[in-house]
Amino acid sequence: MNKIIYKEQLSKDVFLMRIDAPLIAEERQPGQFIILQTDDDYGERIPLTIADANIEEGSITIIFQVVGKTTTALSMMKTGDYLPAFVGPLGKPTHIKNFGHVVCVAGGIGAAPMHPIAEALKKAGNRVTIIIGSRTKDLLILENKMKNIADELIICTDDGSYGRRALVTEPLKELCERMEKPDMVIAIGPPVMMKFCSLTTKPYNVFTQVSLNTIMVDGTGMCGGCRVSINNETKFVCVDGPEFDGHQVDFDNMIARLNSYKNIEGQKQKCFVEKTFKAKEVVL
Amino acid sequence: MSYRSPEELSAKAKELIVEYVDKCDSLKPKERTQIPAQEMPTQDPFIRRTNLQEVAIGFSEEQAQIEAMRCLQCIKKNCVMDCPVNIDIPGFVNKIAHGDFEGAAQIIKQTTLLPAICGRVCPQETQCQLHCAVGRALKDVEKSVAIGRLERFIADWERKSGKRALPIIKPSTGKKVAVVGSGPAGLVVAADCKREGHHVTIFEAFHKLGGVLRYGIPEFRLPNDIIDHEIETLLQMGVEIKTNFVVGRTRKLIDLIEKDKYDAVFVGTGAGLPIFMGIEGENLVGVFSANEYLTRANLMRAFEKEKADTPIISSKKVAVLGGGNVAMDSARMAKRLGAEEVYVIYRRTEHEMPARKEEVAHAKEEGIEFRFLENAKRIIGDEHGCVTGIESVRFELGEPDESGRRRPIEIKNSEFIVEVDTVIVAIGNGSNPLISQTTPQIQVNKWGNVLVDATQKTSLDKVFAGGDIVLGAATVILAMGEGRRAAASINDMLAQQIESERALKNSYAL
Numbered sequence: 001m002n003k004i005i006y007k008e009q010l011s012k013d014v015f016l017m018r019i020d021a022p023l024i025a026e027e028r029q030p031g032q033f034i035i036l037q038t039d040d041d042y043g044e045r046i047p048l049t050i051a052d053a054n055i056e057e058g059s060i061t062i063i064f065q066v067v068g069k070t071t072t073a074l075s076m077m078k079t080g081d082y083l084p085a086f087v088g089p090l091g092k093p094t095h096i097k098n099f100g101h102v103v104c105v106a107g108g109i110g111a112a113p114m115h116p117i118a119e120a121l122k123k124a125g126n127r128v129t130i131i132i133g134s135r136t137k138d139l140l141i142l143e144n145k146m147k148n149i150a151d152e153l154i155i156c157t158d159d160g161s162y163g164r165r166a167l168v169t170e171p172l173k174e175l176c177e178r179m180e181k182p183d184m185v186i187a188i189g190p191p192v193m194m195k196f197c198s199l200t201t202k203p204y205n206v207f208t209q210v211s212l213n214t215i216m217v218d219g220t221g222m223c224g225g226c227r228v229s230i231n232n233e234t235k236f237v238c239v240d241g242p243e244f245d246g247h248q249v250d251f252d253n254m255i256a257r258l259n260s261y262k263n264i265e266g267q268k269q270k271c272f273v274e275k276t277f278k279a280k281e282v283v284l
Numbered sequence: 285m286s287y288r289s290p291e292e293l294s295a296k297a298k299e300l301i302v303e304y305v306d307k308c309d310s311l312k313p314k315e316r317t318q319i320p321a322q323e324m325p326t327q328d329p330f331i332r333r334t335n336l337q338e339v340a341i342g343f344s345e346e347q348a349q350i351e352a353m354r355c356l357q358c359i360k361k362n363c364v365m366d367c368p369v370n371i372d373i374p375g376f377v378n379k380i381a382h383g384d385f386e387g388a389a390q391i392i393k394q395t396t397l398l399p400a401i402c403g404r405v406c407p408q409e410t411q412c413q414l415h416c417a418v419g420r421a422l423k424d425v426e427k428s429v430a431i432g433r434l435e436r437f438i439a440d441w442e443r444k445s446g447k448r449a450l451p452i453i454k455p456s457t458g459k460k461v462a463v464v465g466s467g468p469a470g471l472v473v474a475a476d477c478k479r480e481g482h483h484v485t486i487f488e489a490f491h492k493l494g495g496v497l498r499y500g501i502p503e504f505r506l507p508n509d510i511i512d513h514e515i516e517t518l519l520q521m522g523v524e525i526k527t528n529f530v531v532g533r534t535r536k537l538i539d540l541i542e543k544d545k546y547d548a549v550f551v552g553t554g555a556g557l558p559i560f561m562g563i564e565g566e567n568l569v570g571v572f573s574a575n576e577y578l579t580r581a582n583l584m585r586a587f588e589k590e591k592a593d594t595p596i597i598s599s600k601k602v603a604v605l606g607g608g609n610v611a612m613d614s615a616r617m618a619k620r621l622g623a624e625e626v627y628v629i630y631r632r633t634e635h636e637m638p639a640r641k642e643e644v645a646h647a648k649e650e651g652i653e654f655r656f657l658e659n660a661k662r663i664i665g666d667e668h669g670c671v672t673g674i675e676s677v678r679f680e681l682g683e684p685d686e687s688g689r690r691r692p693i694e695i696k697n698s699e700f701i702v703e704v705d706t707v708i709v710a711i712g713n714g715s716n717p718l719i720s721q722t723t724p725q726i727q728v729n730k731w732g733n734v735l736v737d738a739t740q741k742t743s744l745d746k747v748f749a750g751g752d753i754v755l756g757a758a759t760v761i762l763a764m765g766e767g768r769r770a771a772a773s774i775n776d777m778l779a780q781q782i783e784s785e786r787a788l789k790n791s792y793a794l
Contacts, residue, residue, distance in 0.1 A: 023534050040491040042585055044593035069593050085491040087528040217584065217594070220489050220530055222556030222716055223576035229567050234560060239718070253567055256669030260569050261595040268593060 002086040005059055007079050010141045013066045014109060015075050016051070022058030024050070024088045030116040031094030031211065031243060034062065035219040037085035038073040046070050047216045047238075049113035050089060060088075063112035063141065069268040076276070090219045091242045098125040100183035103175055105131045105168050105197050107189020111142045113211055114188045118149050127151050129182070131171050133189075137162035168193065169200045176204040184209065187246060191255050198246030208246035212237045214258060228254050287649075290325030290341050297322065297346035304353055308381055313356050317421050322351040324433055329649035333619050336503045336587055339646055340404070345385075348437040352380035354418055355429045362415035363431060368765035371395045373412060373431055380434055389442045392435060393449055397475045397517065398468065398764065400443060400510045403436025405501060406761045407640050426641075443513055450520055454481035459778045462487060462546040464531045464719065467495020468760045469552035469751030469767035471514065474523045476771030477548075482778060485524040485546075487531050492583060495554055496752075497760065499583040500575070500610070502617050505643075532722035541746055547781065548746050548774045551726075551734060552767065555752035556716035560709055561605065565663030570597060570671030574606070574614045574710035581617050599623045599706035603674055605660055606630065606710035607637040612644065614708045615652045626652045627702065631659040631679045631692040657681070657692070661699060663707055673703045713757040731756060740770035748774055 006018040024034065028050050037043040046068075052061035066075050077083075094117050102121050106114040111132050122128045130150040134140045135158045147153050154171045155163030164171070168189075175182055185208040187197035194210040201208045214226040214237045221239035228235055229250035235241065304311070304319065311319075325341045326332070332339050343351065355377045363373040372391050379388035392399045406412075412431045413419060419428030442449070461477045463470045466488040478484045492498055494511040519525065531537055531553075540546045558573030560566050577596070580586040584594035602618040604611050607630035618626045628647070630637060633656045637644060648654065660674040678698035681690035715732040727735045727743040733756055734749040736742055742749050750766030752758055 023529075027534060027536075037491060039593075042588070042592045044584070045491075085528050087489065087491075087530060088533065090530070090533055217576060217579055218490065218556075220533075220556070220716070220718055222558070223579050224558040224560065224573040225576045227567055234562075234567060250567075253669055256569050257567070260597070264595040264598075268595075 001082045001084060004077055004079055004081050004083065005057075007077075010063065011138050014063065014139070014141055015066070016061060016063045017074075018054070018057070018059045018061050019083065019086060020058060021060050021086060021088075022055075024086075025053040025055050025058050025060050028053050028060060028089035029093035030096065030120045031113070032089035032091045033113075033219075033242065034060070034086060034088030035090060035216065036062075036074075036083055036087070038070055038077065038083065040084040043073075043085075044070050045085070045217055045219070047090070047213070047219060049211070049213075049242075051112040051115055053116075063109065065109045068265050069272045072269055072272060087219070090238060092240070094120065094243060096120045096124050101127040101129065101180070103129045103131065103172065103182040103185045105172055105185060105187040105189070106133070106146075107168055107187075107193035108134050108139060109141070110187075110189030110193070110211075111140075111146065114186070115142055115145055115149075117186060117188075118146065122149050129175065130154070131156065131168050133157065133166075133168035133193075135159065167196075169196050172197060173200050176201055176206055181206055183207075185246075186210075191251060191258060194246060195249075195251035195255075198249065198251070202247050209243050210246040210249060211242045212244060212249070212254060213242070214254060215260065228257075287326075287328060288323060289328070290344075293323055293325045293347065294344040297344055297350055301346045301350055304350060308353060311353065316354050316356055317418055319350060319354045321354065321427050322347040322430065322433075324430070326646075329646075329651075332504065333616075333650040336620060338507055339504050342440055343433055343437045345383075345441075348380050348385075348434060349383060351430050352377045352434060355381065356417050358417050362417070363412040363429075366414055367412045368761045369396055369768055371412075371435070376438065377429065377431070377434055380438065385438060385441050388438045389449065392438055393451070396764065397451070398471065398514055398760075399435045400439035401468070401497060401506060401514065402761050402764070403432050403434075403439055404506050404510075405759075406432055407759060408432035409641065411761070443510070448517060448520070450517065451475070451479050453479055453521060456483070457481040457778065457782060459483065459547045459782065460485070460545065461774060461778075462531075462540045462544075462549045463552065464537070464549065465489075465495055465552035465554055465751075465753075466493040466515075466525070467552055467554050467751060467763060468497060469554075469753075469763040469770075470495065470550065471518065472764045472767035473550045473552065473750070473771045473774070474518055475521065476768065477774055478518070478521050478523050480775045480778070482547075482775075483524070484522075485526060486518075487529045488525070488527045489530040490583065491527050493525065493527065495552075499579045500613070502578065502582055502613050503587075504616065504620070505613065530718070532718040537719060537723040537747070538725070538744075546746075547778060548748065550767075550770055550774065551719055551742070551747065551749040551753055552751045552763070553716050553719050553753045554763075555713040555757035557714040557732070558709070559712045559714055561660065561711060563660060563662050565665055565671070566709070568663055568665040568671045569669050570599075570665075570705055571663060571707045571709065572597070574604075574610045574708055575713065577614055577708050578610070578617065581621065587617075587621060596621065597706055601625045601704040602627065602706040602708060603660065603702060603704040604628045604708045604710055606712070607632070607639055608710065608712070609639050609643055610713075611708075611710035612639045612647050614710050616643075616647055616650055618706070618708065619650055619652060623706070625704075627655050627704070628652060629655045629658050629660060629674075629676065629702075631657065632681060632689060633657060636681075636689045655702075659692070659694075660707070664701070671705055671707055673701050674707060675699055676702050713752075715753045715756060719753070739773040740766060741773060746777075 416428030
């Protein structure tokens with residue numbers, strides 16, 4: 001049982017929580033994730049990246065977007081509530097060293113897992129350029145935290161409501177076209193964004209690392225539900241990843257597998273929301 | 285053989301017992317072999333393939349007594365020797381024959397704490413029942429004394445009676461034992477070490493205990509409340525349990541010893557590594573490892589579609605690749621989840637199938653179609669990346685290979701398509717690599733199995749291992765046997781430590 005010790009809403013659908021988890025705080029490294037349940041009898045196990053950790057407080061930070069039943073239920077929990085299942089840190093940590101110049105491209109909620117990685121890269125002596133993008137100004141998160149880390153910060157919005165009106169792949173391409181190409185690109189965000197970032201950097205031969213967010217069940221390598229095709233070899237995101245060479249990832253297969261249960265999940269979220277609001281009406 | 289209902293079987297046994305009950309001790313061996321072997325009552329196949337309730341219902345009291353009277357009480361106890369944990373089988377069977385069910389429970393409990401589980405899932409026909417004198421006399425191993433069913437009967441009787449015989453626990457020793465994994469091996473180690481007075485903590489990666497008993501074996505073979513009951517016993521004994529704790533990630537194994545001061549560690553992390561065929565199309569939407577399919581259905585309760593949040597694919601036609609017990613479980617679960625057609629595809633014949641005959645028989649009764657001498661060559665999908673079928677190829681059997689079974693040989697140009705929307709790969713599991721990858725001092729073989737000596741000790745001091753992590757995917761009872769040996773070694777090691785510490789203290793006192 002892990003207590004929610006702090007909760008904040010970052011935007012319409014995005015929430016931040018600090019969870020009491022001293023062992024995970026001590027062991028975790030950037031790039032790793034946790035798996036949680038809001039109900040450990042019938043609830044689903046969902047992976048969420050660890051956005052930050054505080055060893056003194058014994059807490060870890062998760063930032064999540066409401067996309068389905070479990071994230072909806074999670075967003076309705078309050079400070080002081082307990083999560084019945086909270087396990088981690090899972091996955092291979094990001095390989096951090098001085099690469100030189102690293103461009104970190106974060107799409108939407110991808111800024112959350114990107115933050116600890118960018119921070120670690122900066123600490124390791126890298127020159128860090130950060131591109132953050134979202135559909136609209138309201139969905140941008142962690143701008144200030146990124147500003148504190150970045151040697152250069154580029155903000156894009158699809159609708160131009162803030163920063164540059166562009167998809168993240170445009171400034172990324174410009175950076176690749178400079179005389180001194182980046183030594184490495186890290187892209188984290190929706191699968192289609194990571195796919196196009198990889199396609200953008202490929203002609204320039206810039207190594208591009210992506211962090212895949214597949215469906216998972218156990219998170220420890222025992223079921224293969226999270227498997228992806230990397231250079232025609234099967235790898236498990238939960239134990240071989242979550243980070244892989246973007247140029248080797250079969251994104252189309254990954255996206256198809258990610259959508260395996262779209263119909264059922266849509267239904268479950270709808271039913272849950274209806275049931276919850278009906279119950280609230282009764283109370284009122 | 286036509287289906288006979290539990291009521292019918294019970295009534296027949298009630299009639300029959302009148303004839304034998306007074307002759308229990310005086311029956312001659314020849315007469316015993318002529319007592320009719322009792323049939324296990326089961327749920328009607330047409331009803332049970334839509335529910336998750338247990339298929340085998342269990343003997344009635346009369347049935348158990350009659351079956352127990354078939355035992356010849358041999359002097360040379362083959363059954364005891366063939367049991368991986370050497371239960372006093374003639375002992376408890378004799379008690380049942382006399383109607384002393386409590387006495388039988390006491391005898392069983394001296395050796396095993398999990399009779400309700402073993403009685404259900406052990407492959408008795410290859411162990412205790414294999415060399416049974418009655419089976420030999422009748423020239424049919426299936427006519428051996430039904431030892432497993434009798435063990436299950438006693439375990440269920442005791443559970444229903446509400447009495448829980450807690451083993452005696454010795455005074456606290458101050459020593460701490462960490463058990464990694466709450467499957468059958470871990471549960472046995474926890475109980476055996478706790479009995480010696482040591483503090484025991486079970487670390488389980490999942491949110492529920494039981495390991496493969498919970499996630500792998502479906503409720504219609506091993507109900508969850510049986511697992512819960514056994515775990516409750518451990519809790520009442522004072523075993524500490526930490527779920528959602530992945531040793532190797534939440535805490536390194538070596539830190540359990542160096543930082544958390546555990547005096548011994550048992551690794552029972554099991555065969556949690558799915559093996560895929562490596563064929564084209566294996567990553568299409570609709571292809572699952574048996575582990576994933578069963579974990580969703582069992583542990584995550586996806587069978588209860590209305591209540592569970594974890595989804596599971598809605599299938600019309602399912603192909604299960606493999607011929608072991610896991611393949612049977614997957615196929616029978618798929619049927620219960622509503623699939624119209626379920627095919628078990630196996631490249632050899634029924635004779636070579638490793639699955640228990642009972643499981644195969646039940647699967648057939650439930651309408652599962654077996655396709656022998658076939659295997660999937662590649663999996664075919666549509667433009668959305670979803671499974672639409674498999675390209676199969678036919679086989680014939682050649683000379684025996686290393687396993688002693690006849691080698692399957694592909695028949696050239698025999699490809700054909702089988703239309704399915706779901707493929708479950710149930711060809712085996714390897715040892716989960718998490719512990720070995722995060723504990724470099726532990727030696728493994730080329731398949732990732734942890735290497736141990738005859739006392740179950742690994743290459744790392746104070747660390748022992750047993751079960752599927754050592755054997756590769758095997759059985760519940762073998763895991764328990766290994767757990768038993770490991771616990772004995774741990775208890776010996778700790779006893780010696782305690783003795784040395786005492787001697788040292790005394791020498792200072794002088």
